[in-house]
Amino acid sequence: MPVDRWVSCFNVVLAFSWLPLCRTTSIAIWFLLGHLLLAGLLWCVPGWRQYRLPSLMHLGELYPLALIGGVWNELGIRHRYIADLPNDLLISRIELALFGQHPHELWVRLLPAPWIMEAMNGVYFTYYVLLVGVPLLVLLGNSRTGIQRMVLRLAVGYLGCFLIYLLFPVEGPRDAFPASIATLTPGSFTAINAAIRTAGDSLGTAFPSSHVVGAISLAWAAWECGPRWLRLPSMLMAAAIPAATVYTQNHYALDALSGVIVALILHSFVLPAVTAVVRPPVEA
Numbered sequence: 558m559p560v561d562r563w564v565s566c567f568n569v570v571l572a573f574s575w576l577p578l579c580r581t582t583s584i585a586i587w588f589l590l591g592h593l594l595l596a597g598l599l600w601c602v603p604g605w606r607q608y609r610l611p612s613l614m615h616l617g618e619l620y621p622l623a624l625i626g627g628v629w630n631e632l633g634i635r636h637r638y639i640a641d642l643p644n645d646l647l648i649s650r651i652e653l654a655l656f657g658q659h660p661h662e663l664w665v666r667l668l669p670a671p672w673i674m675e676a677m678n679g680v681y682f683t684y685y686v687l688l689v690g691v692p693l694l695v696l697l698g699n700s701r702t703g704i705q706r707m708v709l710r711l712a713v714g715y716l717g718c719f720l721i722y723l724l725f726p727v728e729g730p731r732d733a734f735p736a737s738i739a740t741l742t743p744g745s746f747t748a749i750n751a752a753i754r755t756a757g758d759s760l761g762t763a764f765p766s767s768h769v770v771g772a773i774s775l776a777w778a779a780w781e782c783g784p785r786w787l788r789l790p791s792m793l794m795a796a797a798i799p800a801a802t803v804y805t806q807n808h809y810a811l812d813a814l815s816g817v818i819v820a821l822i823l824h825s826f827v828l829p830a831v832t833a834v835v836r837p838p839v840e841a
Contacts, residue, residue, distance in 0.1 A: 633759030645733035675744035703782035714774030726761030769816025
């Protein structure tokens with residue numbers, strides 16, 4: 558399956574990203590061996606899918622989604638041990654050269670009303686609605702082809718994003734420059750987003766914005782594999798989330814812009830390459 562090849566190659570890259578850290582922490586060798594083992598299993602046992610019970614068939618297709626969640630936390634652990642400093646200062650300088658201002662600071666000053674901040678935090682929260690809702694609705698559709706296609710899109714989107722984090726860690730304005738962050742006004746969505754960020758944030762994963770890449774990936778999957786009524790709402794959410802990530806000061810504008818570009822590249826070029834099959838020549 559294309560998703561197995563993609564996930565296997567990703568595990569090899571992630572495994573060797575831990576290699577320089579083996580002298581720093583003993584945990585590095587366990588991550589390295591674990592990822593190599595998973596990559597080897599996916600390559601060496603190509604017929605593993607046929608051994609599943611039919612009732613568990615669709616659940617077995619979802620293993621890359623569990624991997625995405627696990628690797629997200631792993632990236633935060635890995636960031637604690639990397640010797641290189643985050644690239645926030647570089648991103649900040651590029652952003653200043655491009656826009657003349659830092660939009661994540663400017664927008665809050667221009668639109669400081671509490672109801673606007675709460676509304677933008679609500680838009681930011683719709684990412685989690687997509688994250689849970691799209692896979693669930695596609696799974697309930699009970700189409701194995703649709704489930705496989707959705708999982709492939711999410712694996713290419715998220716894991717492709719994660720590969721950039723390995724090479725170019727950025728923490729984002731909220732963690733790198735906390736003095737520049739505006740005080741949050743009380744509100745339900747504001748509090749929920751803060752709680753989620755506290756519980757599950759991983760430093761070094763700001764550029765490109767996984768919220769943006771993920772939202773576009775989820776909307777693309779919803780359009781392709783979900784029910785018809787889900788298409789427009791998911792596209793509208795994906796279109797609004799980039800602005801919300803900047804206004805809520807979770808990301809630089811450059812994070813959001815790069816998220817859009819990376820998502821389009823991954824789904825327009827990388828995914829077709831992953832699914833491409835070389836056909837044997839036809840004998841005369």
